Structures are given as C-alpha cells and as structure tokens.
Amino acid sequence: MTWCRSEFLRLLMISVFLLGLGTVVFMFRSAEFSSPMPERPHSALADQMLKLLPEERLKNLFTYDGIRLFPKNQCKCEATTWQESYNFQDAYDLSELPAVKARRQAEFEHFQRREGLPRPPPLLAQPNLPFGYPVHGVEVMPLHTVPIPGLQFEGPEAPIYEVTLTASLGTLNTLADIPDSVVQGRGQKQLTISTSDRKLLNFILQHLTYTSTVYLHHKVDFVSLESKSSVVKFPVTICYPVIPKLYDPGPERKLRDLVTIATKTFLRPHKFMTMLRSIREYYPDLIVIVADDSKEPLKINDKHVEYYTMPFGKGWFAGRNLAISQVTTKYVLWVDDDFLFNNNTKIEVLVDVLEKTELDVVGGSVLGNVFQFKLLLQKSQNGDCLHRRPGSFRPLDGFPRCVVTSGVVNFFLAHTERLQRVGFDPRLQRVAHSEFFIDGLGSLLVGSCPEVIIGHQARSPAADPELATLEKTYSAFRTNTRNQVRFKLALHYFKNHLQCST
C-alpha cells in the first residue's frame, strides 16, 4: 500500500501545529518564574562583585583592644609608648639558641602527638545528600556502645537500596531483628544493608549502634554513610565523662568545712604571725595551711594551722603549689603572708560568687587597689603571641559590681579542684605572678569583685634588729634580678611555646 499524499500533508500540518502550541505553552510557563524587576546584564555584575574586602578594611575588622584576633600565619608583638614588648628568644645566648629551638621543637611535637594536634581540617557536608544523620553530640565511652540517633535515607525510589556504613575505631550493629541477607557485617567495621523495602531500611538505620573497640581516650571516629555515589561522614567522640570530685559541706555548712586558707612564707615570720592574728579576729576556726621555705622552722601556737617545711629557698611557686596540694575543702582562699584581714574581708561574699556563677577563681582587691588584666592570645607556627591589657572583659552575670577577666591579685577564692588542676609551676622560684594566670588560660575562668578588700602590712622595716636582718635577706631574694628576668622569659619561650608578649 502507498501513503495517500493528502493524509501525509494533514499529519504534517497537525504535527507543526502541536509543536507550535507546545512552544507557546513552554514560553508562557518560563515567564511565570522570571523576576518582576528588570535585570541588569547578569554576568557582568557577578564578575564585578566577586572580590574580597581590601586589606585596609580587613585589618581593622576583627580587632579587640587594638589586637587583631583573626587567624594569620605569623603574629607579632609591637612595642608602643604605653606598652613594652618582650621577644622571648632574646633570653638565650645566640650560641645556644639553635640547640634550644631544636629541643623546643622536639618537645612541642611530643606534646602535639599526645594531644592529637594539629586537628584535621573541619569535616564538611555536601549539599543535597539523601541522608539524615547526627551532626554533633554522639559520645561513647571506650569499649562501650551507643545508639546512633537520626540516621535515615531519603533518596530517590529504587528497586533495591544498598547502604553501607564504615567506622574505623569501632564496630557497627543494629538492634533491628532481621536476617543476615538484609544486613551484613554486624559487629564489624563495615555494615551493609541491602533491601528493597525502604521502611525496613530506615528501621534498621534508626536502630543502628556504634561500639568503641580500641581503648583510647579523647579520639574522634568519623563514620561514613554511603549509598551509590552519595557519602556523608559524621563524628563519634570517644571519651569518658568528667569524673566528679565533689566535697561534702557537712550538715551545717560551716565556713570551715567550705574554705581553707592557704599561704606561703619566707624569712618574714613576724609578718606571717601578724597576718594570722588578723585572720583569727574574724575567722577563729578556719584551717590555715602555710608552706615555709625559711632557714628556721616556726613555732605556731594555733591548733587550726597546718605547717609545712621545705628545703631552704626552694621557692615561691613551689610553696604555693605545696600549700594548695594539701587542701581538703571545696574552696581555698589564697593570701600572701603580709596581708591584713579587716572587716571588709568578707570570705562569705566570695563563696557566694563561686557558688552562683561559673567562675573558677574570684579575686578581691588589696587595700582597695583594683588590679585586673586581660590576656589575649594569637596563635602562630613559631610560637604564640600573648598580649596583656589592663581591665576586664565583661561584668559578671548576677553580680554587677564584679567582672570577668584573666588575672587578678594574690587575694582570691578558688575551686580547689580547678586550682590544683592548673597549679603553680615550681620552676618559678622568685618573683612571679602572671605566669599562673597564663598557665590557666582557657582552663580557669577568673573574676574580680573589688568590693571584697584585704589590707596590706606596711613596708617599713621592722624595729627588732634580728627581724630587720632577716628582712634584708628576704629583700635580696625578692629582687627581680636580670638573671631572674631572663629565666622567666626563657621559660615562656620553652614551656609555653610563646614567641613574644606585649
């Protein structure tokens, strides 16, 4: 048979008509979605606008107290008219410096290995992945098992679904009761689910568990979840919870069951005894712990004093560390041996602050002189830069006349457990103060309540000739000699891996 020519033409005309109709409909639908506003030429605008802020604007963008707090490869410390700058490696002779640098680098690398540093770059999630999963907060104790919340698959319909999960520091399992044909690898590092039943797949995922199998502390396992070409990873943190170390305040909550007073003395027995007498005027039964590295031991007639002797001149921070190591109450009040309690020296106020806030340490003021300083750290490969500025960060919630800062005077109440955790470095034998707060940076939240005031004994020399001689010896030890300054700068260089400070 042959095609009728006229029918062929008719078919052709109908096709052309349909094609034309389709085109019109298509154009109409596109028009619905276009912007009501006239658009400028699209690509030219984009090219013009894909640029970053110029350097001058960036420089001033993220500063605090004039210090740029934004990641950079190198930090620096610049001296100005109102602040000094210390370059810590200057503490070493040029001849010994290369060897010191090498040793510091070796010790720093050991430290980093043990801390799991440097951290791997952040784990990024791609868009439009067909998975639900836990972004943050899944923690498991070593060798324990936890359920993994939030796992789900919401990909396109398919005849068969195959989903694989992979862990490295643990194994996977599911609480769902299904045969091995559907789930393979139960109790292994890799678990695969194969099913055509989407509901079943999600039920299995909903009841997935992670078991930590390597006994380690402080690790993060990145578990991957994949199906066809889509992959997500999510973190499971392997760690112990913090073990509580609580103190019983006793049924009557007496101050002596909450607070111990701690101090250190050296070649100033008269000053210490004067301070002790002033304590007893207001607090007759608080335990006072005193560490003494003088030549001759003291005889103290006070049944609530705990007295400790040390090798002669062992040192200031060693004595501080000794004293706090002996405290058995929740809080410890640090005082220097030449302070004077008066009726503004309200320990109860400081206790109230620590009971009601998140502070670890709260300082008062000495003779009403408010001494507070902030510490700001800039990280850098060759050693960090530390900046110290007077003042505070912000007021303390609930205590409007108190502030949050980084460092205070040597009159403070502290959580014993937190204070012991940071400690006073016994390598600091003579003059030292801010080193303690630097060691505590990030660990101790420090506050200051200047209205709680302690007095200070006058610096006039003692009348008694024996005591006067003792005081002269004391002053000799107390002088911040050049050698001591060098020692402390070198310690900052090596111990804290610092480059410089302002």
Place this chain on the structure above:
Amino acid sequence: MTWCRSEFLRLLMISVFLLGLGTVVFMFRSAEFSSPMPERPHSALADQMLKLLPEERLKNLFTYDGIRLFPKNQCKCEATTWQESYNFQDAYDLSELPAVKARRQAEFEHFQRREGLPRPPPLLAQPNLPFGYPVHGVEVMPLHTVPIPGLQFEGPEAPIYEVTLTASLGTLNTLADIPDSVVQGRGQKQLTISTSDRKLLNFILQHLTYTSTVYLHHKVDFVSLESKSSVVKFPVTICYPVIPKLYDPGPERKLRDLVTIATKTFLRPHKFMTMLRSIREYYPDLIVIVADDSKEPLKINDKHVEYYTMPFGKGWFAGRNLAISQVTTKYVLWVDDDFLFNNNTKIEVLVDVLEKTELDVVGGSVLGNVFQFKLLLQKSQNGDCLHRRPGSFRPLDGFPRCVVTSGVVNFFLAHTERLQRVGFDPRLQRVAHSEFFIDGLGSLLVGSCPEVIIGHQARSPAADPELATLEKTYSAFRTNTRNQVRFKLALHYFKNHLQCST
C-alpha cells in the same frame, strides 16, 4: 479528504507494535535491577520484620568482661562467688542518709552547671537539604574570629535567593566586598543575603566569618543556616587551645633533667634510708623528693634529696600530693619508701615508653608480681556503677610486652603535668590505692611494663628496739580499720557520685 481505511489500519498496527516493543524494553530494564533471587510478597515481609532483637539477645550483645556497656537508666552491682560488691550509701547511718543525699545532689548540680551538663541531645541533620556546611571541627577562641569553611547553597534555581544565618554566642560577617543591599546584618547575630546571583551568593557564603562575642570557655554555639523552609544547624566550639607546659631536657638530655624520684615516708626512717641507698647505687644524682609526716624530722645527708615535713599523720595521699607538687622535670617516678632498686629497675626503659607512646603513666612490677586492673564505668542517674577487673585492655603499640590498663602498682613513671592535673586526694589519709586511678579515669592513659622490676624490703620486724616500736605505731596507723573503710566508701559515694562497685 477522508482517511484511507487501509492507512488507518496500518497506523494502528504500527502503534500497537511500538507499544508492545516499549513494554518489552521496559520489562527488560526492570529485570536488570531486580534481585537474582526470587522475592517474597513485599509488604507482608515489611510488617513482619520491623521488630527489635529480643531481650535475651540484647542482654548479651554489648558486654565486656561480663558487664553490659550500653546505656541504661539504672546500673547495678552484683556480687558473685569471685567478686565482692559494695553499695556505697551503706557507709552512712540510715538517720543521716537523707541529708547526705540532698547535699550530694546539690553539689552534683553545681558541678553539672559548671561543666555544661547534661549535654543537649545530639544535633541531627535532615536529609536532602540544599546546603553544604561544616559538620565538625570549627573552633574559635573567645572574642576571636574564624572563617567558616564549606558553606554553600545548591538549591533549586530561583529568581531571588534569600539565605539567613543566625548565631547566639557570636556575630557573623563576610570577607566578601559587596554592598549592604545584598548582605544585611554584618557584625550582628543574624546575617541575611539577598541576591539573584547564585555565584555571588556562594562567594559570600564561602567567605563567611564567625566572631565570638561572649567571653566564656568551653561552649558550643549552634549556628543556623536557612533558606525558605530548609534549615541546617552546625556547631562552632568556643574554647582555648591547650596551653603547652613543656620541659627543657637540657643539651645533654641527662636523666636527672628528665626524671625526679618522689616518695612519702611515715615512721619508717630505716626503710626509707635503705631505699635511698639502693637508688644511689644505680642513680647517684637523680633528685629524690620525700614528704614526711612522721613525729620527728629526718637528717638526710644527701645533696640530691629534697626533704619536706608535714603535720604529724596528715596522711598518705596528702604526702603523695605534696611530693609531686614539687617536681620540676618532665617525668616523675613514684616509689614507696620500702622498695629496693636493683639492676632490673631500669628507669630509662620507662622513659622510652612514655617518650614514644601516648601513655600518661607506665607502671612496672614489684618483685616481679604483675598487678594490673581495669576499671569499667556504667553511668546512671542516681550514681554510677564502677567495675574493677584484673588484667589489661590491649597490648601497647610498639611495646609488645607492655599493656594498656586502668591501674597499676605504686611503682610508675608519669608525665609530671598530667599526674599533677589528677593529683592524690589529701582526704585519703590512711590506706588507699585505686582511688587515684578512679580519679584519673578518662584523664590518665595508664600502661604496665612488667619487665621493669623493683624490689621490696622484707616485712620482718626491725632488730633495733626503737625502730621496732616505731614499726608498731606505723602498723597501727596502717590497719584498714572499719572506720577507714566506711570513710572511703562514703567518699566514693559523695565525691565521685558513685552508687556501687564490684
């Protein structure tokens, strides 16, 4: 014109043929994806299979050493023929127990507030969200700024894109140089991007920054990213990095610049002197720190001994805490005052282990007796359950004859800084040992290398009558009286918030 009937029939036959061909092709393609095995009826199977494993199987699923390590509301301690069980609240009189419970609960709540516990439930990501974002690893120091990596929008095409980011403990900004008509809220808690240019949107997101504005330690801010009805949240951790506390081993890496020996003695001067002499046979110049809470001070003629006196009978752990508080080297070797160094007592081997592994503490063996125990914790609302089992978790990487465990003997080398951070609780005055390892659970990674052996002085009474009397007094203090046992159980109840142990 009219249709030719024959042409109509021809068209009809061609259509039927094409339809049939299409069906065959479709069925063939489906067949490619279906399982090679025959499937049972689909929906009936699903309903039948959405169940969890039965209780008997679950019970045995996640056990280690017979202890179930899976979260449960209540834990328990069961005594068996080979292990005892202690219920800690039995240490209190029934009359005082309610008050003790209330005080413990108050102290525990204070502890939790300060630690940010309990943690919020895990943050879950929904599937198919059109965003890329950082799942894990974005950290910022308080008051600092960090770039946020990985942010992108890959949603459907639209005339205008509007994306909003919201933070709570900080502010948001972008390094992109664009006018305020496109980005609003720069330097605020909420930042909104409105543009029709998708590339520009993603450029802005690529250069987004987070600035911490509240001075706090250890917090997590959950930043939300939303567009239309899609929302993701991702965590930004606000914390300081760990401040290094490194020790300079000196240019010659002498053992005395790496290791200090620490011990405590009480009413056993002859034993201590014997031990000291044995040290000096092998290590003539290592510093030995000794804390002494005896009645009479010792005279020690050794220029490398640092001697400290304490109030009489102040206590065992107080003395241990004192001694370690004075160490100025990277490592400290703990020994008891009645040990005996011999030529198997190789401190260098223990140093090598700590230098090369992640251990914080490595113990040896005393007289070749290997003493190791594991600690397993089960958390519970009313107090945790602690289980102690002999043995170890696994061998130590790189040291096949050493193992990883939770507790060892009193002969160990430790990282000074880590040991000081856990410390020995001065509330433990008399017999105590595992309490230190319990306090260190999760903080101290402990190992044991039994091949490093120290000797032990015989327990036979001294010949000298004065010393024999002293020994009798010592033994009286050393007896684990019922009161002391009660005290320690009560301490576990209150201080560590434990319920019981096996």
